[in-house]
Amino acid sequence: GENVEQHPSTLSVQEGDSAVIKCTYSDSASNYFPWYKQELGKRPQLIIDIRSNVGEKKDQRIAVTLNKTAKHFSLHITETQPEDSAVYFCAAFKSGTYKYIFGTGTRLKVLA
């Protein structure tokens, strides 16, 4: 069935270093890929998204890349800060299904 695999499940980086989280989706017809950040005890919030007709998108320290051939997309966070510590979820969406398929999450810890 349709699924999204996300790696790693936990990631620790030193403040100022970069962090990369990778996701692979199974349904090649997926056409929208958001990333959500969930801080402890809070709601998931969208941090960046990408559509299938775009290969890369950047917003300040955050970027997402998409490789449709490999059915693979990644989140890149540069110059990490302690406030980046949270759980990050990737998701895939296919038009007409009205649902997001989420990865299992990555717990990012930024060490000061």
Added chain:
Amino acid sequence: KAGVTQTPRYLIKTRGQQVTLSCSPISGHRSVSWYQQTPGQGLQFLFEYFSETQRNKGNFPGRFSGRQFSNSRSEMNVSTLELGDSALYLCASSSGGLGTEAFFGQGTRLTVV
């Protein structure tokens, strides 16, 4: 603009009971989705409603049901609760268009004892 509001925030129920959770979407949003969040499983899709119609349903037993009212508010009901139903239940609202951002509520933490 007010965000997505879920009530109640916390619930403790006994096995076999039933529970109803409520979600008020952002004003103007007609799509409401429900997700179950458990440790290690991430967010699992329950169902999605748009203009009072269920457009999709996830792989959950029939004990899980939902509905949407004409004002776009949605409710989710779980009958005959099991211990495994303990989870954070999140609802998300969006305008319903192609690939539009889903805004999540704070969730309802359900504990079944």
